[in-house]
Amino acid sequence: MERIMDHLAHERSKAQFSVEEMKIIWAGSLHAFQVSDRIARLVASDPGFRKDNRAVLSRKELFKSALRKAAYVWKRINELALSEEEASWLRFYVDELAYAYIHWGMFVPAIKGSATEEQQQKWLPLANNMQIIGTYAQTELGHGSNVRGLETTATFDQETDEFIIHSPTLTSSKWWPGGLGKVATHAVVYARLITDGQDYGVHGFLVQIRSLDDHFPLPGVTVGDIGMKFGSGAFNSIDNGFLRFNHVRIPRNQMLMKVSRVTRQGKYVESNVPKQLLYGAMVYVRQIIVADASIALSRAVCIATRYSAVRRQFGPPHEDENGKGVETQVIDYKTQQSRLFPLLASAYAFRFVGEWLKWLYTDLIQKLEANDFSTLPEAHACTAGLKSLTTSAAADGIKECWKLCGGHGYLSSSGLPELYAAFVPACTYEGDNIVLLLQVSRFLMKTISQLQTGKKPIGTTAYMAHVEHLIQCRCTVQKAEDWLNPSVILEAFEARAIRLSVACAENLTKFATPLQGFSELSPDLVEAAVAHCQLIVVSKFIEKLQQNIEGNGVKQQLETLCNIYCLNLIHKHLGDFLSTGSISPKQASLASDQLRSRYSKLRSNVIALVDAFNYTDHFLGSVLGRYDGNVYPKLYEEAWKDPLNDSIVPDGYHEYIQPLLKQQLQNARL
Numbered sequence: 001m002e003r004i005m006d007h008l009a010h011e012r013s014k015a016q017f018s019v020e021e022m023k024i025i026w027a028g029s030l031h032a033f034q035v036s037d038r039i040a041r042l043v044a045s046d047p048g049f050r051k052d053n054r055a056v057l058s059r060k061e062l063f064k065s066a067l068r069k070a071a072y073v074w075k076r077i078n079e080l081a082l083s084e085e086e087a088s089w090l091r092f093y094v095d096e097l098a099y100a101y102i103h104w105g106m107f108v109p110a111i112k113g114s115a116t117e118e119q120q121q122k123w124l125p126l127a128n129n130m131q132i133i134g135t136y137a138q139t140e141l142g143h144g145s146n147v148r149g150l151e152t153t154a155t156f157d158q159e160t161d162e163f164i165i166h167s168p169t170l171t172s173s174k175w176w177p178g179g180l181g182k183v184a185t186h187a188v189v190y191a192r193l194i195t196d197g198q199d200y201g202v203h204g205f206l207v208q209i210r211s212l213d214d215h216f217p218l219p220g221v222t223v224g225d226i227g228m229k230f231g232s233g234a235f236n237s238i239d240n241g242f243l244r245f246n247h248v249r250i251p252r253n254q255m256l257m258k259v260s261r262v263t264r265q266g267k268y269v270e271s272n273v274p275k276q277l278l279y280g281a282m283v284y285v286r287q288i289i290v291a292d293a294s295i296a297l298s299r300a301v302c303i304a305t306r307y308s309a310v311r312r313q314f315g316p317p318h319e320d321e322n323g324k325g326v327e328t329q330v331i332d333y334k335t336q337q338s339r340l341f342p343l344l345a346s347a348y349a350f351r352f353v354g355e356w357l358k359w360l361y362t363d364l365i366q367k368l369e370a371n372d373f374s375t376l377p378e379a380h381a382c383t384a385g386l387k388s389l390t391t392s393a394a395a396d397g398i399k400e401c402w403k404l405c406g407g408h409g410y411l412s413s414s415g416l417p418e419l420y421a422a423f424v425p426a427c428t429y430e431g432d433n434i435v436l437l438l439q440v441s442r443f444l445m446k447t448i449s450q451l452q453t454g455k456k457p458i459g460t461t462a463y464m465a466h467v468e469h470l471i472q473c474r475c476t477v478q479k480a481e482d483w484l485n486p487s488v489i490l491e492a493f494e495a496r497a498i499r500l501s502v503a504c505a506e507n508l509t510k511f512a513t514p515l516q517g518f519s520e521l522s523p524d525l526v527e528a529a530v531a532h533c534q535l536i537v538v539s540k541f542i543e544k545l546q547q548n549i550e551g552n553g554v555k556q557q558l559e560t561l562c563n564i565y566c567l568n569l570i571h572k573h574l575g576d577f578l579s580t581g582s583i584s585p586k587q588a589s590l591a592s593d594q595l596r597s598r599y600s601k602l603r604s605n606v607i608a609l610v611d612a613f614n615y616t617d618h619f620l621g622s623v624l625g626r627y628d629g630n631v632y633p634k635l636y637e638e639a640w641k642d643p644l645n646d647s648i649v650p651d652g653y654h655e656y657i658q659p660l661l662k663q664q665l666q667n668a669r670l
């Protein structure tokens with residue numbers, strides 16, 4: 001036991017940079033580090049937030065435990081008079097999916113984004129004080145991605161000045177909203193607005209669904225939980241629900257009227273705000289999900305990295321720091337490094353692109369407030385594309401981390417199965433990842449077509465202004481070290497992205513209609529969108545390195561991680577880089593050489609690099625990822641805690657094992 005604990009301490013002593021400074025870089029600022037660190041410790045030390053028993057709870061127990069924790073969170077927020085920032089850190093570190101995620105993450109943002117000032121004044125205080133609990137009811141049984149295809153209706157009744165909310169078909173049942181099944185009292189419901197016999201498409205409405213007195217559904221409302229979901233814990237602590245309306249009436253002023261409104265006379269009036277703002281809550285949450293992706297991936301990487309340094313298999317016996325003969329740490333196998341280190345680099349890359357996206361979103365909101373809608377299309381494309389790219393990579397990465405831990409990774413106590421089950425639906429919710437990439441490709445094709453009209457591309461598409469150069473330029477790499485030059489890397493990624501996009505744009509012209517072209521070429525369009533989004537991540541990582549980064553050796557580590565992130569992408573997408581002529585086969589081989597050399601350079605720093613995430617053992621929830629590396633005794637201890645080990649002889653022995661054994665014995669004797 002001691003040896004293993006010493007072993008991680010030895011790993012930490014090899015770090016060539018200041019972990020404390022890196023913690024600040026990871027957190028985003030000294031202030032963010034201090035607040036998050038304080039709240040993380042507060043949660044970890046409070047037995048009310050215990051979560052190590054989750055895997056053995058039944059669905060009902062899990063749900064109730066999540067309700068208890070959500071109520072306790074609210075109590076602690078008030079008792080400690082936490083600021084909004086501290087409260088959101090508290091919810092984050094409690095790490096238990098419950099209605100509060102949707103209430104704060106979607107219901108409140110939907111009201112802020114789509115309600116008029118007057119409506120906000122009425123509803124936000126109620127929501128902010130938890131006098132009502134809200135959900136976001138958009139998806140239906142029959143339609144999720146195709147929002148324009150939603151079937152729920154909101155028909156204006158001029159006589160009573162009300163909307164009648166109705167579910168005309170089974171497929172129009174709302175299906176999936178979190179917190180809806182058993183908890184929410186109110187919902188932002190997306191329904192087709194019909195007035196004067198005309199259908200004006202999907203709009204948002206604020207609808208009360210349960211009584212605030214006895215919690216029973218209101219007349220005309222049928223509501224319940226949609227059932228168990230993937231994995232044992234994960235999303236099963238939350239009540240994703242179904243909801244059907246039978247001519248439920250709401251006052252006219254409960255239509256969210258920032259984008260358009262219906263007058264007392266039933267006239268539909270559009271404001272000067274673009275219709276797309278109705279989808280504003282999705283832009284907001286997608287931006288948060290990118291940050292979530294870096295957190296989920298970094299948790300998994302932290303577990304797999306620490307465990308890989310503890311775990312030993314094969315190899316000629318080495319001498320450890322105490323002169324004892326030991327086997328090889330699995331982290332020293334080059335295959336382990338080539339699977340794990342790019343994931344570590346991706347966690348950092350996603351962290352920085354998430355930081356930038358948060359800035360982009362804040363900038364968008366400021367512009368919208370000044371009635372400047374010019375950056376909305378780019379914000380939509382960036383949030384959609386990066387949500388897609390980072391969640392797909394993080395979900396795959398978590399799965400890889402579990403395999404990197406061998407058999408023990410499959411144990412619930414590793415924390416990895418639940419982390420995977422909780423994160424993988426992020427590839428679907430807030431927009432299916434392929435559907436979102438198609439939105440990006442639509443934006444790219446539009447930008448390319450506008451180049452011909454002389455419109456200057458801006459922001460993340462600014463590189464397209466250099467289309468003539470990027471279409472024909474040749475990569476200048478001659479030796480492996482040349483791949484360490486950021487401008488060389490950037491140009492290779494820009495060339496690959498624009499060449500894929502231009503090829504799509506040219507191919508689209510060969511079809512009878514754009515619609516037919518988009519449909520036929522959609523796999524290529526998705527690849528072009530991925531290349532563009534990867535370019536954004538690469539360029540934001542490089543930009544981060546151009547900032548003033550303090551701390552002994554911190555910048556050097558980030559440079560190595562950035563090189564690994566970029567060179568590994570080249571390695572994985574070699575087909576794209578070669579087929580577009582962005583690099584040559586010889587340069588690809590030099591990139592692989594450089595990648596291998598970067599792994600060696602990173603090796604002694606990896607434990608410190610995952611320590612910089614500053615995750616408590618409570619938050620990690622993993623025996624394999626423990627800070628002290630004391631894995632084996634704790635695995636053994638955890639095994640004893642399983643309910644099956646409550647008794648020496650299991651329940652069922654007398655009914656099913658003993659009679660069977662007896663029968664077989666008797667048969668043998670006969």
Ligand SMILES: CCCCCCCC/C=C\C/C=C/C(=O)SCCNC(=O)CCNC(=O)[C@H](O)C(C)(C)COP(=O)(O)OP(=O)(O)OC[C@H]1O[C@@H](n2cnc3c(N)ncnc32)[C@H](O)[C@@H]1OP(=O)(O)O
Nearest residue numbers: 101105138144145146147148276279282283380429430431
């Ligand atoms: C505390 C924080 C907690 C965070 C929460 C974490 C955990 C919670 C867990 C789960 C919550 C999950 C919630 C949900 O899933 S809610 C439901 C989400 N649903 C979707 O995301 C549906 C995806 N589909 C769509 O977004 C759209 O239908 C579409 C964009 C794919 C297609 O729509 P359609 O109107 O048919 O679009 P067009 O392609 O014709 O586009 C029209 C036009 O509008 C632009 N555009 C589209 N979307 C947006 C947008 N969001 N913002 C701005 N602009 C948008 C599009 O680009 C077109 O523009 P044009 O080319 O210039 O015409």
Ligand SMILES: Cc1cc2nc3c(=O)[nH]c(=O)nc-3n(C[C@H](O)[C@H](O)[C@H](O)COP(=O)(O)OP(=O)(O)OC[C@H]3O[C@@H](n4cnc5c(N)ncnc54)[C@H](O)[C@@H]3O)c2cc1C
Nearest residue numbers: 136137138139143144145176177178425428429430431434
């Ligand atoms: C855990 C979880 C929580 C959720 N929470 C909420 C919530 O709180 N509120 C809410 O309203 N919704 C919620 N949802 C629903 C979620 O937003 C939808 O599931 C999501 O938008 C995807 O839509 P879909 O299920 O209709 O998938 P579909 O669109 O049916 O996708 C099925 C397949 O078709 C493909 N596909 C669909 N359209 C196209 C196209 N145009 N081109 C190419 N391929 C296409 C997709 O790529 C996918 O492979 C949640 C979902 C999950 C899993």
